[in-house]
Amino acid sequence: MRPLDGSPPPRRDPAPTRLSYRLHRLWLTPFFRALLRIGIPVFCLVFAAAWYVGDETRRAALFDTYYELRRSIEQRPEFMVAMMQIDGASPEVVQDIQEILAIDFPVSSFELDLEYMRGMVAGLDAVEKAELRISPGGILQIEVVERQPAVVWRSRDGLAVLDAQGHRVSALQSRAARPDLPLIAGDGAQDRVPEALSLFAAAGPIADRVRGLVRVGERRWDLVLDRNQRILLPETGALRALERVIALDQAEDMLARDIVVVDMRISARPTLRLAPGATLKTGNTRTTQAGAIEG
Amino acid sequence: MTDLYQSQRAMRRMRKQAMDRGVIAILDVGSSKIGCLVLRFDGPDAFRGGDGVGALAGQSSFRVIGAATTRSRGVRFGEIHAMQETERAIRTAVQAAQKMAQTRVDHVIACMAGAQPRSYGLEGAIDLADSTVREEDVARVLSACEVPDFGDGREVLHAHPVNFALDHRSGLNDPRGQIGNRLACDMHVLTVESAVAQNLLYCIKRCDLELAGVASSAYAAGLSSLVEDEQELGAACIDMGGGATGVSIFIKKHMIYADSVRLGGDHITADISKGLQVPMATAERIKTFHGGVVATGMDDREMIEIGGDTGDYEHDRRSVSRAELIGIMRPRVEEILEDVRARLDAAGFEHLPSQQIVLTGGGSQIPGLDGLAARILGQQVRLGRPLRVQGLPQAATGPAFASAVGLCLFAAHPQDEWWDFEIPAERYPARSLKRAVRWFRDNW
Structure with a gap:
C-alpha cells in the first residue's frame, strides 16, 4: 500500500555497489585517512600561499607592509636615542x-x-x-x-707619544711639548717600550744626564747621555749591563771623564773609548750645553 | 593431495598474517542470513606466547568489535546458487561490520553449511625409526593414512587427527616424545563438493577479501554450543539453519562425524506460505511470532490475522488458528528430525558413551521443539546457545549465531589439522630440491 505519488518503491535488499564498497574500505584504510586529514590541508595551505606570493605586486606590498610595521615599531619614543654622553675622555678624544x-x-x-x-x-x-x-x-x-703616555718616540715619520705597552697615544709636535717623558728613538723601538722604561728606571742615578735610548739595528739599545756619550748595551741582559755601568760610575765617577763610548756589548770585555786627545784634556772638563734636540 | 596441502597451508599463513595485523573477519554464509563479525586480537591472551591453550580456551585473546547481519539472498541449502546476489549480500554485511568496527578488514574466515559434507575415518600406522616419537613421525603417520577415493570433484575441508595409538596403548592425544615401536593414528576427514566451495571462494575474492580459513558450519556450531564435558564425553550438535541442518558428533574434543540434511527453516516457511496462501515474507513473520510444534486446546482459540493486500476483502481479512499453523509446521519439523536421526544412526551415534544432543541454530527457537526432538532423537536433548564471547552484541548472542561464534573460536585457536604438520620428505615429488634439503635435515 505505498502512495501513488510516483516515488520509487523502497528497495528490498539494499546493498552497496562495488564502487561504494571499495571507497568505504579505502576510507577505512589508516594511511589513506592520515593522507586526507594531514596531507590535503597542508597541500592546500602551501598551494594557496605559493599562489598568493607568486604575484610580483602582492609580494612587494607584503614586503612594504612588513617594513612599515617594523619602522613604526623602531620609531617609537621608547627606542629613540637623543644624545651621547662620553665619560673618562679628554676633550680632544671626545671630539675625535x-x-x-x-x-x-x-x-x-x-x-x-x-x-x-x-x-x-x-x-x-x-x-x-x-x-x-x-x-x-x-x-x-x-x-x-684613555691610554697613559709613557715615552716619546722619535721615528722616521716624526715624534709620537707611546704608552707603557708601546701603543701609540698621539702624535707630538715637538719634544719640548712633553719634556717630562723619556725619549726613545730608532726603528723597532716602539715594540720594546717596557724594556726601555725599565732601563730608564735603572738609569735613575744619572737621570739628569740621560738624553734618551736609541734602538740600534732593531736588536739592542744605546743609552745616549749628554756630551755625546753613549753606553752600548748588549741584546740580552741590557739591564744588568747598565747597572754595572752605573755602579762603575758611582764608584769611579767614570762617566764624568772624557769618555765617548762605554761598550758593554760583550759582557766579559767591557770597553771604553776615549775622546780624541782625551789625555791632553784631563782636568779640563768641558761642559756641553744640555738642550733639547729639535724634532 | 599436495595441492590441497599447499592451499590449506596458504590459508594458515593468511590467518597468521591476520593475527599479526590483529583484525580478522568472520563470515557465516547461511541460507537465511549472512553474518559478519570483526574480531580484534588484543586481549591479554593474545601476547601470551608459549604452548597450549590459554585462558578460557583462547577466547580471551580476542574481542568482537563489529557485527552485522543481512538477509541472505542467492543462497539455497547452504550453497550459493546466484553468485552476484550473494556477493552483494556479503558486501552489505562486511561493509556494515567494518563501519561498526571503524576498521578495514582484509582477511576473512568463512564457513558453509551445505556442499554435501561426507565424513571418512582414516587410519594409518608406521614403524618408528628410533623408539621416540618425533614431530616428523606424526607427519609421517598422518600421510601414511590410507586415503579412500573421495570421488570426483570433492575436496577435503577438515582433516583432524583424532586419536593416536602407540603399540598397544590407544587414546593418546599427543604422542610426541613417547617411546614405542609402532605409531598408529585415526584421522577424521571431511570432504565437500569442490564446485560449491569454489563458488564461495570466488564470491569472497570478488569482495577484495583474502580467505584465511574455511570451516564446515556444523563443526563451528559444535565448537561454540557444546560445553566442554559434552565435547569430551560424546555429543551431537544439530545446527538447524535456514536451508540446511548440520549434524556434527564430537567425542574427546574432536569432531568424528559431520553431515548435513538439506532441509531447514526455509522449508517450514515455504510450507506455511503454501498452506495458508500467503507471501513468503508474511509466512516467515507468522512462523517466528506464532510458530510451534505442540498444539494444545488453547491454540484452537488463538486466531492469527494473516492479512494480504489483494484488495479482496474476504481474502485480506483471513485468519487462522494457531493449531492449524502448528499442524502445518509439525510434519516438516518431524521430517527434518527424522532425517537427522537417520544420519546419527548411520554414524553409529548410539555406541557413544554419552548421547547428549544439542539443538542450536535459528530453527531451534521453535517453541516446543525440545519435546518433539526428545521423542525422535532420544531422551538427552537440550537447546544450546553459543557461548558468550567478549564484545558480542546482545542481538548476536542467540542460537542463530552458533556457527559464527564457533568460527571465532576456530579463528582464535584452530585445532591441529593434517596440514599443520610439515609434509614428510618422501611425499615431495622425486628429484625436488626441497626433498633433498628435507632429507638432509632429517638425517643430520
Whole structure:
C-alpha cells in the first residue's frame, strides 16, 4: 500500500555497489585517512600561499607592509636615542669620538650597532678600552679609558707619544711639548717600550744626564747621555749591563771623564773609548750645553 | 593431495598474517542470513606466547568489535546458487561490520553449511625409526593414512587427527616424545563438493577479501554450543539453519562425524506460505511470532490475522488458528528430525558413551521443539546457545549465531589439522630440491 505519488518503491535488499564498497574500505584504510586529514590541508595551505606570493605586486606590498610595521615599531619614543654622553675622555678624544661616530641624533636604538661602534672607538689611538651602552632615557653612554703616555718616540715619520705597552697615544709636535717623558728613538723601538722604561728606571742615578735610548739595528739599545756619550748595551741582559755601568760610575765617577763610548756589548770585555786627545784634556772638563734636540 | 596441502597451508599463513595485523573477519554464509563479525586480537591472551591453550580456551585473546547481519539472498541449502546476489549480500554485511568496527578488514574466515559434507575415518600406522616419537613421525603417520577415493570433484575441508595409538596403548592425544615401536593414528576427514566451495571462494575474492580459513558450519556450531564435558564425553550438535541442518558428533574434543540434511527453516516457511496462501515474507513473520510444534486446546482459540493486500476483502481479512499453523509446521519439523536421526544412526551415534544432543541454530527457537526432538532423537536433548564471547552484541548472542561464534573460536585457536604438520620428505615429488634439503635435515 505505498502512495501513488510516483516515488520509487523502497528497495528490498539494499546493498552497496562495488564502487561504494571499495571507497568505504579505502576510507577505512589508516594511511589513506592520515593522507586526507594531514596531507590535503597542508597541500592546500602551501598551494594557496605559493599562489598568493607568486604575484610580483602582492609580494612587494607584503614586503612594504612588513617594513612599515617594523619602522613604526623602531620609531617609537621608547627606542629613540637623543644624545651621547662620553665619560673618562679628554676633550680632544671626545671630539675625535664625535667625529668618527658621526651620529645625527635622535636615532632609533635598533639602528645603532653598538659592537661596531665600540670597535671604532676602541680603534682610536688614545683609547685603551671603551664601553658603550644605551641607558634609560635615550642616552648613548660611552665610557672610555684613555691610554697613559709613557715615552716619546722619535721615528722616521716624526715624534709620537707611546704608552707603557708601546701603543701609540698621539702624535707630538715637538719634544719640548712633553719634556717630562723619556725619549726613545730608532726603528723597532716602539715594540720594546717596557724594556726601555725599565732601563730608564735603572738609569735613575744619572737621570739628569740621560738624553734618551736609541734602538740600534732593531736588536739592542744605546743609552745616549749628554756630551755625546753613549753606553752600548748588549741584546740580552741590557739591564744588568747598565747597572754595572752605573755602579762603575758611582764608584769611579767614570762617566764624568772624557769618555765617548762605554761598550758593554760583550759582557766579559767591557770597553771604553776615549775622546780624541782625551789625555791632553784631563782636568779640563768641558761642559756641553744640555738642550733639547729639535724634532 | 599436495595441492590441497599447499592451499590449506596458504590459508594458515593468511590467518597468521591476520593475527599479526590483529583484525580478522568472520563470515557465516547461511541460507537465511549472512553474518559478519570483526574480531580484534588484543586481549591479554593474545601476547601470551608459549604452548597450549590459554585462558578460557583462547577466547580471551580476542574481542568482537563489529557485527552485522543481512538477509541472505542467492543462497539455497547452504550453497550459493546466484553468485552476484550473494556477493552483494556479503558486501552489505562486511561493509556494515567494518563501519561498526571503524576498521578495514582484509582477511576473512568463512564457513558453509551445505556442499554435501561426507565424513571418512582414516587410519594409518608406521614403524618408528628410533623408539621416540618425533614431530616428523606424526607427519609421517598422518600421510601414511590410507586415503579412500573421495570421488570426483570433492575436496577435503577438515582433516583432524583424532586419536593416536602407540603399540598397544590407544587414546593418546599427543604422542610426541613417547617411546614405542609402532605409531598408529585415526584421522577424521571431511570432504565437500569442490564446485560449491569454489563458488564461495570466488564470491569472497570478488569482495577484495583474502580467505584465511574455511570451516564446515556444523563443526563451528559444535565448537561454540557444546560445553566442554559434552565435547569430551560424546555429543551431537544439530545446527538447524535456514536451508540446511548440520549434524556434527564430537567425542574427546574432536569432531568424528559431520553431515548435513538439506532441509531447514526455509522449508517450514515455504510450507506455511503454501498452506495458508500467503507471501513468503508474511509466512516467515507468522512462523517466528506464532510458530510451534505442540498444539494444545488453547491454540484452537488463538486466531492469527494473516492479512494480504489483494484488495479482496474476504481474502485480506483471513485468519487462522494457531493449531492449524502448528499442524502445518509439525510434519516438516518431524521430517527434518527424522532425517537427522537417520544420519546419527548411520554414524553409529548410539555406541557413544554419552548421547547428549544439542539443538542450536535459528530453527531451534521453535517453541516446543525440545519435546518433539526428545521423542525422535532420544531422551538427552537440550537447546544450546553459543557461548558468550567478549564484545558480542546482545542481538548476536542467540542460537542463530552458533556457527559464527564457533568460527571465532576456530579463528582464535584452530585445532591441529593434517596440514599443520610439515609434509614428510618422501611425499615431495622425486628429484625436488626441497626433498633433498628435507632429507638432509632429517638425517643430520
